[in-house]
Amino acid sequence: MGGSISLSRIDGLRFLNGGLDQAALRGRVNEPFLDQSLHSLDDLGRQPRFLHWLTLARITELTLWCAAGYADSGWFTATGDLLFNPRRKFLSRKNSSELIELDRHRPISEQAGGPGADCGSVIYKLKKEFRLVIEKKALMPELLSRLKSHPLPSQPYLKQVESRMTRISSTLSFQATLNLPPGMEVETYLRLLGGEQRALIESQLCRFDLALFHKFGDWIETNLGRNPVEVSGLAADSGKASQQAA
Numbered sequence: 551m552g553g554s555i556s557l558s559r560i561d562g563l564r565f566l567n568g569g570l571d572q573a574a575l576r577g578r579v580n581e582p583f584l585d586q587s588l589h590s591l592d593d594l595g596r597q598p599r600f601l602h603w604l605t606l607a608r609i610t611e612l613t614l615w616c617a618a619g620y621a622d623s624g625w626f627t628a629t630g631d632l633l634f635n636p637r638r639k640f641l642s643r644k645n646s647s648e649l650i651e652l653d654r655h656r657p658i659s660e661q662a663g664g665p666g667a668d669c670g671s672v673i674y675k676l677k678k679e680f681r682l683v684i685e686k687k688a689l690m691p692e693l694l695s696r697l698k699s700h701p702l703p704s705q706p707y708l709k710q711v712e713s714r715m716t717r718i719s720s721t722l723s724f725q726a727t728l729n730l731p732p733g734m735e736v737e738t739y740l741r742l743l744g745g746e747q748r749a750l751i752e753s754q755l756c757r758f759d760l761a762l763f764h765k766f767g768d769w770i771e772t773n774l775g776r777n778p779v780e781v782s783g784l785a786a787d788s789g790k791a792s793q794q795a796a
Contacts, residue, residue, distance in 0.1 A: 560774060562594045563601060567770055570608055574760055579616045581631055584609060584689055601774065603702040604766045610693045611763035614714050617690060618756035621721040624736050627655065629722050633715065637686035644681055658682070690715060717756055724754040 570587060573579050587609050591602070613632060620629040631637075631654070640649040641658070652661055659672045686692070694715070697708055728751070730739050736755075740748050 559594055559597055562590075563597065563605060563770070563774065566590050566594070567605060567608065567767060570612060570763075571767060574612060574615075574763065579612050581616075581628075581637075581689060584613050584616065584632075585637065587612075588689070588693070599700070599702050601770060603697075603700055603704065604770050606693070606696060606700065607704075607707065608763055608766045608770075610690075610697065610711060611760065611766065613690055613693060614711065614718070615758050615760055615763070617718050618714070618721070618758040621718045621725065622736065622755045622757065624725040624728070624730075626722060626725070629718065632688060633690050633718060634688050636684045636688055638684075640683040640685065641676075641680045642683050643679055649683060714756075714758065721754060721756050 566587065569590075573583055591605055591609065617629055617632040620632070635654050637654065639652050639654065641652060641661075642649050652658060658676065659669055687695070694708070694711060697704060697711065725736070728736070728739075730736070736751075740751060743751070
């Protein structure tokens with residue numbers, strides 16, 4: 551189930567997880583931080599698989615929490631970056647190895663066509679002559695893919711992650727239907743509403759917490775440096791989350 555782990559990797563795991571804890575405590579969680587945390591986990595190299603799974607799941611929990619907070623606030627671009635928008639993508643002419651890096655926040659047709667170009671003609675040209683190359687998926691799909699391919703089974707947790715991703719998408723769709731006064735954020739708007747109206751809107755928000763994030767952190771501290779007593783219970787227990795899900 552994993553064997554021994556070197557002192558340097560123990561220190562590395564503690565440092566990484568300590569950084570996750572501090573970021574969560576201070577509310578300093580964003581896409582660059584989460585992306586770098588995933589890179590740091592990769593840089594640690596081979597580890598006992600249950601410790602790797604727990605750390606990967608903690609990064610996933612922080613990402614879901616961050617995306618849910620963005621969705622609850624109606625921050626469409628920031629939520630989309632975590633859930634849908636590839637972190638790095640290119641255009642490549644068919645039968646060619648040349649890559650043209652794309653700005654993730656600008657329409658592809660706009661970048662390919664230039665100022666004043668006819669949109670229909672540009673789209674036709676793109677379909678006929680180019681292909682889209684995704685080098686780095688959006689962070690949540692990347693994390694989900696890694697969890698699915700991990701050697702430690704975790705089907706209950708996977709279903710729970712997918713359910714919360716769906717919930718975030720639903721909240722974002724709901725936010726698009728709100729007719730807020732110009733410049734007013736959702737939290738401010740809620741304070742102006744009566745109990746029934748407020749409850750209706752609240753029921754459509756995510757309001758995720760970090761209960762599983764902290765639980766996984768406790769398991770890491772308990773088990774770091776030695777084989778766990780009951781690793782088989784990991785996947786089943788991790789499916790029992792306190793966060794709301796779709």
